[in-house]
Structure formats: C-alpha cells, structure tokens
Amino acid sequence: MSVKATRTGIVLRPDPTRVLFRPFELGSNTRVLKIIARVNALSEPEVEQKLGEVIREFGSRHYKLERFFLKRFDQLKPHLLTDEPQSLERKLLLGAYFTMEYSLESAALFNPSMVWHPDQTNVPPGYKRFVLSLRATGEGHISSISFRMGYIDEEGKIILRKPSRYVTSPEIVPNHQFNRAQFERKLYELHLSNSISEKMLAGLGEEFTLPELETQVKRITSQFRYNAEYETIASGLLGLARANYEVHFDEDQSLDEKCIFPTSPNETNGIEDARFVQFTDDNGEVTYYATYTAYNGRVTFPQLLETKDFTHFNINTLNGAEVSNKGMALFPRKINGKYAMISRQDGENIYLMYSDDLYFWQTKELILKPTYNWEFVQLGNCGSPIETEAGWLVLSHGVGPMRKYAIGAFLLDLNDPSKVIGRTKEPILSPDENEREGYVPNVVYSCGGLISGKELIIPYAMSDYASSFATVNIDELLNELTAGKPQTVGSVTSQEVA
Incomplete structure (x- = not known):
C-alpha cells in the first residue's frame, strides 16, 4: 500500500479585510488636471475637514498612510499649473484622491511555499520558526506574494501566527x-x-x-x-x-505585513507561484531564493527573487536558451560545483538543468516522463528538492483525467540527480470532497515543503482558492521510494539548518 499524507485540518482562507494602498491611476491627463483643480478650489478649512474624514476612516487600516499620500503628491507635481506653495494638508488630500485600497487576497490565497525563518532567536525551546509565502490574488486577478509566519513545536504541531491588520507594498528601487x-x-x-x-x-x-x-x-x-x-x-x-529591481520594507515591519506586488513590465498581470528555497553557498553563506513566474497578460517570464532577511529583496530576470515555461525550482546548494534546477520546459516532462551562472541557463536533460495514470497529462515539481541522506526528495504534481491535480514524490541521487532512485506510483495527496471546489476545481498543489524531525510537511493549495497543510512520515516515504530498503534522515538536510 502506498504512503498517504495526513491532513492537519488547518485552513488558510483569503481574507478580504487585508487591504493595502496603491496608486489610483486614471490613465487620462485631462481627468487628473480636473481633479487637482477641484481640490485646489477648496478653502483651507474645507481641505482640513475632508482630510480629517479620510484619516479617521482609513488611517487605522494602514501603515504610514500619510507618508504614501505625500509620495503621491510628489508624483502629481508635473500636473500642477503653478509653483504656488501648498499647505501640508492640501498635499495630503491631493495624494489621497490619487490613492486606492486594494484587497490583495480577496479572490484567493494559494500555492504556498515553506522555508525555515532566517531568525530563530527568542523561539521557545523545541520550537522552530518558519516563513510561509503564498500567492495572493485580488481584483483583476492580479497575483502578488504574501507572507505568513508560524512555528512547529517539539511534537510537530503547526502553529500559525495571526497576521497583522496592516499590509504594505515596499519601496521600489530600480537596480x-x-x-x-x-x-x-x-x-x-x-x-x-x-x-x-x-x-x-x-x-x-x-x-x-x-x-x-x-x-x-x-x-x-x-x-x-x-x-x-x-x-x-x-x-x-x-x-x-x-525588470531587474530591488524592494525594501521598513525594518520594523512584521513579515505578515509585507507584500511583493507586481512592479516591472513583465509582471503587469501578476507574480505567480514563488518557490522559495534556503540556499547554502560553498562558503556557508545562506541566501533565500525564489523562482517565480511573471505574467504580463500575454507571455510568462521565469524570474528570480533573492533575500537574506525577508526585508530587502532583489528581483532579476532569468535568461538563457532553456529559460521558458513555468515551474523552475532551484536545488538548495550547488552540485559538483554548479547551480542546479528542476524544470519543465515542454509542459509535461521533468528536466534537470545545470549552470555556472545563476542567471543564465542554456541546457537541460530529461529525467522523468508521465508514467502512471494519475500523471498522464503532465508532470511538474511542487517546489525545490529537499536533501536527505537517501537522496534529493522532490514533491511532484501530476495531472490526470478531468484535469485533476494530485501530489506525489520522487527521489534523485545526491551526487548525480539525473539518476532517478524511485517515484511514487500513486499520489500521496489528492483533492478530497472538501478540497475539490474552488476557482480551479479538483486541484491540490504546493510550491515547496520542508522536513521537521521525522515529518515531511507539505503546505498545499486547495483548488486555487485556499491553503492547508499535510504531513508524511519521512522514513515511510523514503522506504517506498527506495523499494523498501531501510533509510533514515539522520542529521537531515541543509534546509533544516537555520
């Protein structure tokens, strides 16, 4: 009998009350000029009264809202007809008229990825802090990266911290x-x-x-x-x-207050399916990378996000003859001196890629084809490979009849990942009756799990609407993937070392 995942019952549903402020763009210079003229026609007492109403109604819903109003005013300056000085209150009110609320996860909160938090200080004994990234989708079906933080206790219980009311997009800095x-x-x-x-x-x-x-x-x-x-x-x-830029959040912001919203021309219609990995370089330096899909409404672009602290992020384009399609996932360390990726350029098979340069990928090697009936339509990864003593453990997704998505796993040789040690013949997780209804029915999907103790923890999306967690005993799974030969995780993986 094949190994099956155990559901935790934890459900993360989209919360429409988590709103951030965004520029309100009208797309017409004539309308912009008319609005400015109307506001400038108000007397100073009228300006103060209206601004007071805005602050009372929206001030408690946002982090440093007035700072953003002033930034919006600065962006309006080219439309001002004179250099006449404006009062602070009028500047703020003008900024408010060109600002809007956006409910970033009103439609869906899905496709989660999970890594250990870089800061493990002040954590209770036996606990470990993790970062959960999610694809948040709101008005206009625009996707962004949202975050949650939680703990795993000494018994393997997952504890999610309640997110802050505030959500703020970062300062954007072109490279x-x-x-x-x-x-x-x-x-x-x-x-x-x-x-x-x-x-x-x-x-x-x-x-x-x-x-x-x-x-x-x-x-x-x-x-x-x-x-x-x-x-x-x-x-x-x-x-x-x-398309190559930096984002910076304030140092005092909580992780769950941060949102990476589409910024570059490649991302106008969304940032999709970030696969985070804790990468350890040859010198021991740790960087968190995430491969993700940028979408401009017509074409998808694989891109790379990198951070050391989840406060400052660099976003870079990926290039090369084999940078295409969705679902590229970086290994957590170099293999034989080269960067390595799992990929799926043709939409149905799994490939292995190597490169000397993290940002350029020129070659690929086919390693897995759809073989079992639950994956006949296509195969793909569900996050970066996880290192165990038995080999590289990779969560996979397969698509079968009626476009039903299920999650399985395969194991690759540690020194030569082109060698497939084993793969699950049956899914370890398939959508049940409580998970099959949503924006895209009959789907369970993950962008990356991790090992805690003897458990593989799989954060997963339910039909492109909400997210949950499941667990699998790692020894049982590795035994199945190695045809019953005893395997232990021992000192486990590079991902478990925070």
Whole structure:
C-alpha cells in the first residue's frame, strides 16, 4: 500500500479585510488636471475637514498612510499649473484622491511555499520558526506574494501566527548599478542585440544606472523619430532594465505585513507561484531564493527573487536558451560545483538543468516522463528538492483525467540527480470532497515543503482558492521510494539548518 499524507485540518482562507494602498491611476491627463483643480478650489478649512474624514476612516487600516499620500503628491507635481506653495494638508488630500485600497487576497490565497525563518532567536525551546509565502490574488486577478509566519513545536504541531491588520507594498528601487557585460549578454539572449542596441549602450560605462540608460536611449531615439526598429529596441532595453529591481520594507515591519506586488513590465498581470528555497553557498553563506513566474497578460517570464532577511529583496530576470515555461525550482546548494534546477520546459516532462551562472541557463536533460495514470497529462515539481541522506526528495504534481491535480514524490541521487532512485506510483495527496471546489476545481498543489524531525510537511493549495497543510512520515516515504530498503534522515538536510 502506498504512503498517504495526513491532513492537519488547518485552513488558510483569503481574507478580504487585508487591504493595502496603491496608486489610483486614471490613465487620462485631462481627468487628473480636473481633479487637482477641484481640490485646489477648496478653502483651507474645507481641505482640513475632508482630510480629517479620510484619516479617521482609513488611517487605522494602514501603515504610514500619510507618508504614501505625500509620495503621491510628489508624483502629481508635473500636473500642477503653478509653483504656488501648498499647505501640508492640501498635499495630503491631493495624494489621497490619487490613492486606492486594494484587497490583495480577496479572490484567493494559494500555492504556498515553506522555508525555515532566517531568525530563530527568542523561539521557545523545541520550537522552530518558519516563513510561509503564498500567492495572493485580488481584483483583476492580479497575483502578488504574501507572507505568513508560524512555528512547529517539539511534537510537530503547526502553529500559525495571526497576521497583522496592516499590509504594505515596499519601496521600489530600480537596480542602481547594471554590469554592462552581463546586460549585453541578456540582450543577446532576448534577440535584442544589434547595431542599434550598440549605439544606445555606446555612451555608457562598464557600470551604469537606469537613469543613465534612459538618458542615452532617449538621446539616440530622438535622432531617429518614427523609426519602428529603434522604438522596438529602445522598449526592449528599458523593459529589461526595469525588470531587474530591488524592494525594501521598513525594518520594523512584521513579515505578515509585507507584500511583493507586481512592479516591472513583465509582471503587469501578476507574480505567480514563488518557490522559495534556503540556499547554502560553498562558503556557508545562506541566501533565500525564489523562482517565480511573471505574467504580463500575454507571455510568462521565469524570474528570480533573492533575500537574506525577508526585508530587502532583489528581483532579476532569468535568461538563457532553456529559460521558458513555468515551474523552475532551484536545488538548495550547488552540485559538483554548479547551480542546479528542476524544470519543465515542454509542459509535461521533468528536466534537470545545470549552470555556472545563476542567471543564465542554456541546457537541460530529461529525467522523468508521465508514467502512471494519475500523471498522464503532465508532470511538474511542487517546489525545490529537499536533501536527505537517501537522496534529493522532490514533491511532484501530476495531472490526470478531468484535469485533476494530485501530489506525489520522487527521489534523485545526491551526487548525480539525473539518476532517478524511485517515484511514487500513486499520489500521496489528492483533492478530497472538501478540497475539490474552488476557482480551479479538483486541484491540490504546493510550491515547496520542508522536513521537521521525522515529518515531511507539505503546505498545499486547495483548488486555487485556499491553503492547508499535510504531513508524511519521512522514513515511510523514503522506504517506498527506495523499494523498501531501510533509510533514515539522520542529521537531515541543509534546509533544516537555520
């Protein structure tokens, strides 16, 4: 009999009360000017009265709301008709008229990924703190990355901390420095490298900033107005630069108050399915990476997010001949001196990839095909490989009749992951009657679990609506994957070392 997961009964449902503030964009300069004119026609007492109403109604719902109002006012300055000084209250009120609330998880909270928290201080004896990332979907079906924090106690019980009422998107910082050689290599991979791009980069140094690139591109394109090829290359250069950026949260913000909302041109329709992994470099340095899918409404783009503290994040494009489709997942350490990924470029088979450069992936090797009836439609990973003494444990998803998604697992050789040691012939978790109804019916799906003691903990989504947790005895699962040969996790994995 095949191993089956045990459900915990914990359910994380979307909470429409968790709102953040976003710019309210009207898309019409005429309407912007009219609104500014109407606000500026108010007397100072009227401004103070209306601003007071706004602060009383919305101030307790948000973190540092007035700071954002002032930021929005600064963005409106080009539309002001004069340099006449404005009172602080009028600036705040103008900012409020161009700000909106957005309920980031009103539609769904799903596809979770789980890693150990980088900060294990002040944790009760026997407990361990974890980070749970989730795909939050709200108005317009736009997806972002939301976070929760919790603990696993000495008995393996999962304890989720109640999230804060506040949710805030971060300060966005375009990459302050680009390396020209790497930038040119990315242009080549995107088929944007030609004599026009060479002209646009010619005036830049070996390191350059986004404003410097924008100035140079503007200068060249102004000499060739109405030339479609120049416009195309200019758009590609600036799009690539803006897809590589940093986000910074305030140091005093709780993890569950943080939300990474779509920012770059690649992400206009969402950030999907972040697969977090605690990566340990050869020198022992730990970085948390997440591969995710950026979607602009037409095309998906695999991208990479990295952080050491879940306060400061770098977002970078992934490039190379084999960077395509969804579901790339990074191994938690280098293998034989190279970075390694599990991937699925063709939509149905699982591949192994190696690279000397974390941001460029040129080759792939097929390692698994759909074999059992519950996975005949497609195979994919459910997060990054987990290191055990028996091998690399990978959670997988399979799609069968009626597009039903189920979760299984396979085991790869530690030194040569192209060698498949074993795979589950039956799912370890399939949607039950309480899980099969949702935005996408008949789906259980995960973006990454972890091992705690003798239990594999699987956070999983239920039909693209809500999320839960299940557990599997790790020894029983490894025994099944190694055809019954006794296996123990011993000192377990690089993922368990916080």
